[in-house]
Amino acid sequence: MTSWLTRKLQNLTTGSGEPSSGYSEVINDLQREFNVSSEKLREIADGLKCEMRKGLEQTGQTVAMVPSYVTGRPDGKEQGRYLALDLGGTNLRVCEVHLSGDGKVSMKQQKYTISQELQTGPVRDLFDYMATCIDKYVTEHSSMETRELPATKLGFTFSFPVLQTALDRGTLIHWTKGFNCSGVEGKDIVELLRDALSRKNVPVEVLALVNDTVGTLISQGYKDPNTLLGVILGTGTNGAYFEKISNIKKLTNTSLNPDDTMVINMEWGAFDNERRVLPVTMFDNKLDRKSVNPRKQTFEKLVSGMYLGEISRNVILHLIDRNILFDGYSSADLNKMWSFETGYMSIIENDKSADLTETQHILENTLSLPKTSLEERRIVKKIVELVGTRAARLAAAAFVGVTEHCNSVEKGCSIGIDGSLYHHYPGFRERVRAAMRELLGEKAENIKLTEASDGSGIGAAIIACLANKA
């Protein structure tokens, strides 16, 4: 059977190996769908600013703007050894952080996998597992070789939306990123961990509950005092920034100094769940319906690493069903949800070979598709570029929204960014930069983007140390 594309190409190909006009017709349609114009970016940045103001006024808003109860900034004199437990993506990390009191930090860590069953089973099993991992770490990996006692005070990085009522208290708003454990409704997250630790007889004290963005902001702020915003662009996405307490109208705790600052965990992943401004396509809707949290985390589902591969898969399947790709045939592997990993997108974007051999390897060997043509591989590469570019541009709109909200564009600031998407996706940061320039012109140069690796664990330890002294 000859596909629509093959027929078109037979008619149109120039023989030069250059994309034919059949190719451009398909691409043009997709380009229109995934394009985020400068005007749209402006609308999105302004929309986010508006939602930020709403979230600061009242609880229960779409962009939750959660007060973290982390006030002020560390000054580098913090000292001691602290544990950090980091739950939020595909791995659980137990970290041991050494703060030496002169602004220097060192860290050891151990990663543990969290099975699919634990991610979606009873919450007690998940917390018991975490307590066991802490116990294992403390007995096997802690600094015993230095004859020091194991660190026993812990900051808990819990990277999900939590309605915090104190530094060590808060309830889950809802799960995100593929987690969907039962039995967590109305329960205090820190209490759940403390109970699990005591069930397992692990003598560790939980001092603080910290979102990963808050940890990233604090650890980056430790290195660069000009840091305004901490961002995660990984499995999920979110940002945390310093807000003046007097602007957090919904805070009723009058003992706080209104002129101090508090870190706000924005939870921007939920931005535009109402779908007023974001350019949601049918490919995104397909993903959303099948996700564990339909109609939630709309912004996150267009931007973060967990979802980009799946959106691309939906586009590829659509073109297969229209008989435009692979003679209308998919493979059992490609038909599986999540089979087109975001990591493949990085490889495909990096594939500069004339024949797109890396792309061919992924399609034919990893995903078992029958023989692919160069034109088909070019289309797949283009799909990936469109999905990846849209994500970067939307992230840029959020960066601009927050910096404008804080009046920091003129005076300048730094944004500390952690997460696999930002670290490893080729061209992501350049695309972010380009979109920021479209929005801010030359003033975009006042905003420094910095890599903030491993910030969430270190930040949680610094916050635990501050809490220990309070």
Ligand code: BGC
């Ligand atoms: C969560 C945030 C978290 C972000 C990055 C989102 O799904 O809601 O709390 O900061 O992922 O890990």
